[in-house]
Amino acid sequence: MSPFFRLLAKRLGTSLIVLIGVSLLIFAIARVIPGDPARIALGPNATAEAVLALREKLHLDASFLTQYGYFLADLARGDLGISLYTNRPVMTDIAQFLPATLELVLVSGLMMVAIGLPLGILSARRRGTWVDHTIRLVTMLGVSAPAFVWAVVLMLAFSYFLKIFPIAGRLSDSITVPSMTGFMLIDTLLAGNLRAFADAVWHLILPAFALALSGIGQAARLVRSNMVETYERPYIEMAEAYGFPEKRIARRYAFRPSLIPSLTIIGLDFAAMLGSAFLVEAVYAWPGLSRYGVAVILRKDLNAIVGTVLIISAMFLIVNIIVDILVSIINPRIRLSQRAS
Amino acid sequence: MTNPTLRIDDLRLGFKTWSGTIDVLHGISLHIRKGERVALVGESGSGKSVTARIVLGMLQQLKSARISGTVEFEGINLETLKPASRHALRGTAMSMSMIFQDPTSSLNPVYPIFTLFREVLQRAEPGIDTETARRKAIAALADVAINEPERVLESYAFQLSGGMNQRVMIAMALANNPALLLADEPGTALDVTVQAQTLRLMSELVEKHQTSVLFISHNLGVVREFADRVYVIYKGNIVEQGPTAGLFDNPQHPYTRALLSAVPRITGGGIPDIEDDPAQFLAPLFAHQGYSEKELLK
Ligand SMILES: Nc1ncnc2c1ncn2[C@@H]1O[C@H](COP(=O)(O)OP(=O)(O)OP(=O)(O)O)[C@@H](O)[C@H]1O
Numbered sequence A: 001m002s003p004f005f006r007l008l009a010k011r012l013g014t015s016l017i018v019l020i021g022v023s024l025l026i027f028a029i030a031r032v033i034p035g036d037p038a039r040i041a042l043g044p045n046a047t048a049e050a051v052l053a054l055r056e057k058l059h060l061d062a063s064f065l066t067q068y069g070y071f072l073a074d075l076a077r078g079d080l081g082i083s084l085y086t087n088r089p090v091m092t093d094i095a096q097f098l099p100a101t102l103e104l105v106l107v108s109g110l111m112m113v114a115i116g117l118p119l120g121i122l123s124a125r126r127r128g129t130w131v132d133h134t135i136r137l138v139t140m141l142g143v144s145a146p147a148f149v150w151a152v153v154l155m156l157a158f159s160y161f162l163k164i165f166p167i168a169g170r171l172s173d174s175i176t177v178p179s180m181t182g183f184m185l186i187d188t189l190l191a192g193n194l195r196a197f198a199d200a201v202w203h204l205i206l207p208a209f210a211l212a213l214s215g216i217g218q219a220a221r222l223v224r225s226n227m228v229e230t231y232e233r234p235y236i237e238m239a240e241a242y243g244f245p246e247k248r249i250a251r252r253y254a255f256r257p258s259l260i261p262s263l264t265i266i267g268l269d270f271a272a273m274l275g276s277a278f279l280v281e282a283v284y285a286w287p288g289l290s291r292y293g294v295a296v297i298l299r300k301d302l303n304a305i306v307g308t309v310l311i312i313s314a315m316f317l318i319v320n321i322i323v324d325i326l327v328s329i330i331n332p333r334i335r336l337s338q339r340a341s
Numbered sequence B: 001m002t003n004p005t006l007r008i009d010d011l012r013l014g015f016k017t018w019s020g021t022i023d024v025l026h027g028i029s030l031h032i033r034k035g036e037r038v039a040l041v042g043e044s045g046s047g048k049s050v051t052a053r054i055v056l057g058m059l060q061q062l063k064s065a066r067i068s069g070t071v072e073f074e075g076i077n078l079e080t081l082k083p084a085s086r087h088a089l090r091g092t093a094m095s096m097s098m099i100f101q102d103p104t105s106s107l108n109p110v111y112p113i114f115t116l117f118r119e120v121l122q123r124a125e126p127g128i129d130t131e132t133a134r135r136k137a138i139a140a141l142a143d144v145a146i147n148e149p150e151r152v153l154e155s156y157a158f159q160l161s162g163g164m165n166q167r168v169m170i171a172m173a174l175a176n177n178p179a180l181l182l183a184d185e186p187g188t189a190l191d192v193t194v195q196a197q198t199l200r201l202m203s204e205l206v207e208k209h210q211t212s213v214l215f216i217s218h219n220l221g222v223v224r225e226f227a228d229r230v231y232v233i234y235k236g237n238i239v240e241q242g243p244t245a246g247l248f249d250n251p252q253h254p255y256t257r258a259l260l261s262a263v264p265r266i267t268g269g270g271i272p273d274i275e276d277d278p279a280q281f282l283a284p285l286f287a288h289q290g291y292s293e294k295e296l297l298k
């Protein structure tokens, strides 16, 4: 087996264990929130018999472990149960709402890397100059407020006062495209509708940027500090003594080695965006997983709560696996130790 | 008479800090003829490394550095050069290169040796193709007595021993046939026998290629074996200079005497702190007979 697949298998194995742990935890927590899920689902006017029947159907009177056993058995079949809020399978709900969230988070992650890394690199290359000071100040600002604050501030500034960007939603009301993947950027392209694509981008920029801002700041500051530290290494002096061009030294001698410690943390920041996305979605009325998540928690919709949390944990773990693999690719020490083992 | 490879005249250096200027070099003069191996010895902080960095043109770009005096490389005055031309004297063919104290940490850890080697070769021949580069690298590694050059080229620095990395550094430093090799305490981080071995190797190679060497060291045992001529630097002043044998047998300056008496002859480590006696140590420069800068440069 190639070292790559061995790493993948190992990480998938540990992820599975983590997922089971998370499911057990959230399964337990969901059941200690006060209130009777069956009563909340059926409303105050339902008869006691109806409530009792539903409790029966949901195995709510069985022991905790029995309930968890039913849950695992269903999960193994890819069934997360029925949502009491939407009356549809939780899987169907998640499949509908997750793409919007993923699209938002992926674009934010892209912004974090595409803006944060170059800023950090520039700052490190010009360390001690006004360029560096300016970048550090601006990125400090980005880090200093949480994403939902930026969401509100940017919305007020660019949507409300300047009217450059739309206030909310993923697409203008006048435009419709058939939903194929749930990713608006992809669906509009699949429909061959460039105007719709532009409209989707226009809707996406502000929420994605708000969500990305603290990540951009963090990535830039992290890359800068790791790179500045790397600039003190003897191999930098050697590169200078050999007269390599400054740009080449920055890229291959300062940035590349410093990327190894940076990448892990940038990956964690990216995964953390999944959490911040909930509040940004709320501000921009973004039809993603957040509205669904909040609604099901308020309704004590057990299946939906557990399903939503599990999916988000799974995303988190997938991001971590990807980061681990990337780190092992760029770090020869890890790559080689895997080959040896 | 042809130009010496390196001529430094009345070189002064200060660093500007928030509390004023700190003077580090107080007007040092030295020169190295073609093929000559010259040592610069002195205790920690005496200004050896900064001298090498000025020769390479690396300190000139530091804003806080105040430099005056003359540095000539093969008759070219570095101070009159534009930064880009000064830059072009580093690592390129027939110019200057450098070897460092700790070979393993002087090699970039994220690329295999061959990638680093090719970058060095590209300084002399920007368009060099992979095959030619590999051939040249293998030949250069064979020159420093590396048995499996192919395997070494595929390896990363952290996979090789310190002595092996030191050989790689020497091979790289000599790959573009430099006119001047600056060796700043080469291999001090290695153990003594390995250090001696690799220095002997370097010694043979520079002799073969007629490379001039500025050899910076703490280690008088090594200097004695390696250098033709010695300059002793103390607190930014050259206090004594002369042929290696003459200077070791008959040290004149009190500081040199203190140095020599403090250190075991063959494999001595660093220079221990020597008690300061400014009146004595700021005695005028002593040049062994026939070895003053004036007489030598005539
Ligand atoms: N960039 C700098 N800014 C300020 N002072 C410096 C700088 N570089 C060197 N110095 C000072 O210049 C003096 C000489 O430094 P240098 O590195 O040349 O010493 P050295 O003789 O090489 O010592 P060692 O044997 O420890 O390497 C030291 O006092 C050092 O603190």
Ligand SMILES: [Mg+2]
Pocket (backbone or CB within 6 Å): B048, B049, B050, B184
């Ligand atoms: Mg030094």
